[in-house]
Amino acid sequence: MLQTSALAIGFKEGRDGVSTISQGLNLRLNPNELVCLVGPNGVGKSTLLRTLIGLQKPLSGEIRLLGQSLKQFTATQLAKSVSVVLTNPVSAGAMRVGELVALGRYPFTGLFDVLTRNDLDVVDQSLEIVGAMPLKNRYIDELSDGEKQRVMVARALAQEPHLLVLDEPTAFLDLPGRVSMLSLLKELAHKQKKAVLTSTHDLDLALHTADRIWLMNRNGEISEGSPEDLVLNGQFGKTFNQSNVTFNANTGSFNLGRPPHRSIELHASGINLIWTKRALQRAGYEVQPAGSGNEFIVEVDDSTRPVIWRLRYHGKSSEHTSIYSMLLSLESDI
């Protein structure tokens, strides 16, 4: 679908100055595949996306789309092959959702923009696919951020693209909105046979959803592979680790704060074990299983109602009915 060879991206500065963001990129996008582009802020993800969709010229190297060099595409041909969802806000309040999506037919209509039956059908199908058909007659400024983003995806689909490129489509959405946006993108890749490339800061979601990940580090190098490959070969940790954030390869999530500085023994089972362990880890403890011989012990007694957290150390013992109070006591005594 799309291939780059020895692609260099960046900006031309002044007369002959060049600031290169990334070079030697040999990337590939396939149909039926959702690729998430992730990386720390400011590494040039947007520049890469903008270059791939022709909004910005590459410094050197080549981009081939559908077997043809990107340079050979006319603007209209390109618009019929690639469509985008950008971070730019769309500010036309007196426009209805249906009209906005119909703008996606721009490359197909004539000088006076008369929509054919086919154009109208494509608009409806696009709205249907993203589940925004009920919104068709609403005005854009009445929509929530999540609805607006879906409509923007529908607008992009109305261009009937082979490749759909999105720049941080989840940025302003709440958690359920993020999840449903990414699963929508996955559906577009797998059911509509599109190649979908999206940049995102939701690493957790990307790890769970993406078919492939492009991981861009601070030097502009891109490692690619399935999410699991990148976790196992340590690229994920290397790219994102900072002084106060560490990537936990066991859980696939990021741990905040300092590494554990004390240890504690936890006697519990089931769901109480899971959440008490999380709480202790959050407070900076390394949690050990029962029988480790640690002098600090937390026991969870779930035979009673309410559940009791019992704290034992130095021969003293205290009982708590919540994790919160147990942690407070632990902090104040040590």
Add this chain to the structure above:
Amino acid sequence: MEKKPTAAELLGNNLPQQRDRLSAIRVFALLLVGLAVLFVVSISLGSVRIPLADVIKILFGQPAARDTWTSIVLNFRLTKALTAMLVGAALSVSGLQMQTLFRNPLADPFILGINSGAALGVALTILTIGATGAYLLAGLGTFGDLSLAIAASMGAGLVLGMILLVGRRIKNPTTLLILGLMFGHATGAVVSLLIYFSIPERIQAYTIWSYGSFAGVTWSQMRVMLPVILLGLLIAVFLPKSLNALLLGEEYARTLGLNIARTRFWVLLSASILAGTATAFCGPIGFLGVAIPHVSRNLFKTSDHKWLLPAVALLGAGAALVADAIAQLPGSQYVLPINVITSLFGAPFVLWVVFKKKRGATSFTV
């Protein structure tokens, strides 16, 4: 496969939009009728009382009760009403194009300094050219002199040329705005300087020009103004599709296959021809250009330029006729400057429209 849908199919696409379209068509019909009525009313108003029946007779080429009436209606009032409609439509269309091109609700036809250029031309003519000064002053009562229009056209044309030339190289439309603004300030300074060293009579003549008037256009001037404004409107007819795409912002528009540079050229050309011609013949008439697009968006509840273009043209023509009628102070011998009327009566009206219906206010959220 690509067969055109019938009108019924288009209308029947879904119900609420069908209602929208029908009500839009109804509003358009109403606007046309209203415009015709305003046109006749405007012609029947003036310092000389002419009965409506005679006005209509004269318009249909029949003899009126008095020959002087025929002359007044055909040579003065008819040209004035036509001028008002043309200029009102021209400024409103130009304002709509500028607001969309710059995605700025405050943009108006003069935002790039077209009026400053015209003002400079006129100021140079009135304030410095002594030889024709006396003649100018004599003719200024009715703005009968074509030399003012020529001077203003040259000034406006100069600015237009500069904008088109520079606009090709400038990527960011905001830069273009700043350029226009700075040019306006510089020209304003030159005009101030000319005024400072001029004599009171000439200053007054310049001030009168700057108030704007529809009354100065004669049939011979109309022969120049009409085709040029029609040319500007003709270009505008081909632009709604591109302007709609621009509502998404320039980057989205580019990914839709829109050629930004070419679109900008034609929009600027059309808008500048319209605003420049209007200013050249009638002085800098404010307010219509910024207000009418907002009123139209509210009235038709749409951002679609296919609807907005005819809407602003009709509304602009109507508003100019109303402003002119009020300026006549019916029943009195006085005629007020048109700019005073457009702003004094227009500003509260637009505020009312914007506050009453929220949508127009957010048709651009910049």
